[in-house]
Amino acid sequence: MSDIAGLKDVKERVQIKIIETAKSPVKADLYKVKVGNFLLYGPPGTGKTFIVKAIAHETGFPLFMISPSTLLSSKFGEFEKNIKILFEEVSKFKSCILFFDEFDAIAPKRSSTNSSVMKRAVPELLMDIDRLNPDRERRVILIAATNNPWDIDEAVMRSERFDDLIYVPLPDKEAREKLFELGLSGIFIEKKLNFQEMAERSEGLTGADIKNVCRKAGE
Ligand SMILES: Nc1ncnc2c1ncn2[C@@H]1O[C@H](COP(=O)(O)OP(=O)(O)O)[C@@H](O)[C@H]1O
Ligand SMILES: [Mg+2]
CATH class of the missing domain: 3.40.50.300 (P-loop containing nucleotide triphosphate hydrolases)
Structure with missing residues (x-):
């Protein structure tokens, strides 16, 4: 859970x-x-x-x-x-x-x-x-x-x-922030990411959408 x-x-x-x-x-x-x-x-x-x-x-x-x-x-x-x-x-x-x-x-x-x-x-x-x-x-x-x-x-x-x-609703801002954190945790990225801003700019996305975005970022 x-x-x-x-x-x-x-x-x-x-x-x-x-x-x-x-x-x-x-x-x-x-x-x-x-x-x-x-x-x-x-x-x-x-x-x-x-x-x-x-x-x-x-x-x-x-x-x-x-x-x-x-x-x-x-x-x-x-x-x-x-x-x-x-x-x-x-x-x-x-x-x-x-x-x-x-x-x-x-x-x-x-x-x-x-x-x-x-x-x-x-x-x-x-x-x-x-x-x-x-x-x-x-x-x-x-x-x-x-x-x-x-x-x-x-x-x-x-x-x-x-x-x-x-x-089961769409993720709120806090949940989207956690989804980005979880999704990008295993990916090496040089620049320090601003998860808060990403969460702010991704209203309307589902957990599955964010997971996909993160996966693409890692490719
Ligand atoms: N709230 C969430 N927290 C963590 N992962 C999520 C969340 N919502 C969606 N996901 C991710 O998106 C994927 C697809 O979600 P899924 O459970 O199949 O959605 P649904 O059954 O509601 O269509 C999941 O496997 C999971 O990785
Ligand atoms: Mg399903």
Whole structure:
């Protein structure tokens, strides 16, 4: 988590609601918090996938990283079959993280998809998600991420299926300064750099943008 620049509020929520809860089930029970389902949303390149990897690292839980391309296939019926296989695999683990990246493409609004496969498969996927933690023993952390939350199936968003919706914003000035520092730390540069000025002049850039700029500088 210390590699993540800025995002103080996000990190605090992730630390308490996801990491601590997963690591200390007894304490979590005492405070009546449970491992739940989380949605990370915000512009692309703001660190959502990065955060999920950090959560896996800190909890030590195995991570299933599922993107639309893992599940979708042009072959008829393949999506449903892949989902079935996925949940069978997940059920073998006592605890793990199930991460759906680009969730808007995995569970799209039914009104916006013409695909009969999706119309049938999405409700099934939701049922599988609901069945994830039937007893108190299993600790499956479900995290979904999206750049386009408004494209997600209405039933998912309405239904309180997510215990927490976490907005991951663009980095503020302080975070951009840290991103430049982190990004340029391994690169030998003769002139002393003014990170503060760089941060001031880079408003609107994402963490991914700044990472790319720094990489280019090192080439
Ligand atoms: N706040 C941040 N702190 C550190 N690195 C970041 C941050 N935001 C983005 N990055 C960098 O940008 C890369 C791409 O971010 P990513 O997590 O894929 O964004 P998203 O999933 O939100 O589209 C990450 O691998 C990371 O190196
Ligand atoms: Mg991502």
